[in-house]
Amino acid sequence: MKKLALTVNGKKYLLSPHPFSRLLDVLREDLKLTGTKEGCGEGECGACSVMLDGKLVNSCLVPVLQADGKQILTVEGLAKKYLTPIQESFLNCGGAQCGICTPGMLMAAYALNRNNKKPTQQEIREGLGGNLCRCTGYCQIIESVQKVGKTKPSTRKGKSRS
Amino acid sequence: MRAYLPDYQCSSANSLSEAFSFLEKGARPIAGGTDIMVLFDAGLLAPGDYVDILGISELKGITKKRNTLTLGALTTYSEVRQHKFLQTNFPILCESAKEVGAVAIQNRGTLGGNIANASPAADFPPALLVYEAKIHLVSSRGMRTIDYTKFHHGYKESELKKDELIHSVSLENHLSKHHHFWRKIGSRKAQAISKTMMAGVLKINKNVIEEVRISFGSVAPTAVRCTEVEKFLTGCPLNKNTIREAKQILLKDIHPIDDIRSTGKYRLAVSQNVLEEFLCGIG
Numbered sequence: 293m294k295k296l297a298l299t300v301n302g303k304k305y306l307l308s309p310h311p312f313s314r315l316l317d318v319l320r321e322d323l324k325l326t327g328t329k330e331g332c333g334e335g336e337c338g339a340c341s342v343m344l345d346g347k348l349v350n351s352c353l354v355p356v357l358q359a360d361g362k363q364i365l366t367v368e369g370l371a372k373k374y375l376t377p378i379q380e381s382f383l384n385c386g387g388a389q390c391g392i393c394t395p396g397m398l399m400a401a402y403a404l405n406r407n408n409k410k411p412t413q414q415e416i417r418e419g420l421g422g423n424l425c426r427c428t429g430y431c432q433i434i435e436s437v438q439k440v441g442k443t444k445p446s447t448r449k450g451k452s453r454s
Numbered sequence: 455m456r457a458y459l460p461d462y463q464c465s466s467a468n469s470l471s472e473a474f475s476f477l478e479k480g481a482r483p484i485a486g487g488t489d490i491m492v493l494f495d496a497g498l499l500a501p502g503d504y505v506d507i508l509g510i511s512e513l514k515g516i517t518k519k520r521n522t523l524t525l526g527a528l529t530t531y532s533e534v535r536q537h538k539f540l541q542t543n544f545p546i547l548c549e550s551a552k553e554v555g556a557v558a559i560q561n562r563g564t565l566g567g568n569i570a571n572a573s574p575a576a577d578f579p580p581a582l583l584v585y586e587a588k589i590h591l592v593s594s595r596g597m598r599t600i601d602y603t604k605f606h607h608g609y610k611e612s613e614l615k616k617d618e619l620i621h622s623v624s625l626e627n628h629l630s631k632h633h634h635f636w637r638k639i640g641s642r643k644a645q646a647i648s649k650t651m652m653a654g655v656l657k658i659n660k661n662v663i664e665e666v667r668i669s670f671g672s673v674a675p676t677a678v679r680c681t682e683v684e685k686f687l688t689g690c691p692l693n694k695n696t697i698r699e700a701k702q703i704l705l706k707d708i709h710p711i712d713d714i715r716s717t718g719k720y721r722l723a724v725s726q727n728v729l730e731e732f733l734c735g736i737g
């Protein structure tokens with residue numbers, strides 16, 4: 293099988309997956325990056341959200357062939373030495389309960405925050421519109437995104453993995 | 455995931471000619487994958503060979519030449535909604551792109567895929583119908599251009615041959631004096647496929663309708679232009695009676711059915727109301 297070159301969270305991998313494998317499965321099973329979750333497996337829930345060459349995508353809908361030569365950022369790649377302001381804010385505002393939607397929410401919030409440092413509530417609702425949560429009722433998640441960067445920088449150690 | 459991987463093969467084409475050689479051997483194209491991968495994940499995608507066309511530069515980009523705007527088949531919803539010239543001159547396209555799925559779908563889903571998938575509920579076709587787009591199809595035999603109105607033949611049937619790709623869509627810019635209207639009715643704002651949707655452009659002169667184009671999606675086997683309503687409205691004064699009659703005539707143009715998303719009855723009533731909303735909003 294053709295070798296594919298993927299850069300995930302800054303680290304380069306040469307892999308030979310089946311070209312039609314979903315990026316989601318390659319991340320979780322071949323690279324053991326299980327932060328990215330599978331919810332619906334059909335593009336509806338956003339649990340599998342990752343950044344692909346700087347754009348938010350549903351990794352359950354990406355055949356890995358289309359990630360060849362590309363940069364991928366998963367939830368494991370967000371934190372460096374300390375948690376990012378987005379993660380810190382989710383912790384402070386109760387933006388996560390069971391946590392299954394959280395990696396996807398964090399990635400969608402990250403994608404939104406990259407282009408828009410002060411999103412309105414409407415923009416947050418739209419930016420996170422593709423992510424479902426069955427626990428929080430969304431209010432705390434929206435608040436988490438509204439309050440990004442409003443608290444002191446995090447002193448919680450990040451565990452960056454790639 | 456319910457698909458059985460060994461049943462599938464997928465290769466990337468980096469140019470049109472490479473893609474044609476795969477298509478001629480029976481491979482089917484995959485672009486943003488937002489329709490194909492849903493079927494794949496559900497174990498419903500036809501087994502066989504696929505060719506990834508996302509890397510073909512000839513199919514990318516939005517270009518403007520004098521009065522004609524051309525959108526490559528690989529143009530994504532995100533690119534459409536962020537395009538300044540489209541926002542000003544073809545606002546229905548941008549508004550419809552904004553309401554497709556959510557951000558992650560908009561980043562991947564393409565114009566060509568939306569058209570080729572030929573769903574009656576697809577969001578771009580009503581806009582393309584009222585803007586009287588032309589569609590350019592390409593194969594190893596060369597390029598051919600047809601009016602978009604002639605592209606869809608029936609439910610999931612179209613002009614597209616198995617060895618052909620949608621190359622691009624082009625639009626003429628001559629609607630600066632028109633009102634542009636778009637309304638999609640779904641169960642929620644994000645991720646919802648429509649129960650009915652309407653695109654309309656209308657030019658009015660001293661309260662008389664000079665030109666009008668109306669199109670609906672999700673209420674017939676393909677998106678439809680409402681020629682009966684248009685014929686009736688052209689030349690009419692825009693008033694309550696005209697609107698009341700137009701709503702009745704709409705019954706000749708659309709034929710909504712019951713399905714998983716809605717009922718025919720609901721669709722019809724709401725479509726009539728959306729038409730009213732369009733006509734009342736002008737002036």
Ligand SMILES: Cc1cc2nc3c(=O)[nH]c(=O)nc-3n(C[C@H](O)[C@H](O)[C@H](O)COP(=O)(O)OP(=O)(O)OC[C@H]3O[C@@H](n4cnc5c(N)ncnc54)[C@H](O)[C@@H]3O)c2cc1C
Nearest residue numbers: 335485486487488489490555563564566567568576577620
């Ligand atoms: C969660 C979710 C929400 C969605 N919401 C909406 C919505 O609100 N409105 C809506 O209209 N759609 C919606 N869709 C459907 C989908 O996003 C669009 O139809 C999309 O535009 C398809 O483009 P693609 O590039 O992803 O197509 P693909 O999945 O890659 O392909 C779709 C079909 O088109 C063919 N094809 C693709 N490109 C070409 C080409 N250039 N030439 C010839 N054939 C081609 C493929 O062979 C295939 O048959 C949604 C999908 C999901 C998963």
Ligand code: FES
Nearest residue numbers: 331332333338352
């Ligand atoms: S698992 Fe990918 S969107 Fe739900």
Ligand code: FES
Nearest residue numbers: 389393425426427
């Ligand atoms: S926290 Fe449980 S699904 Fe969102």
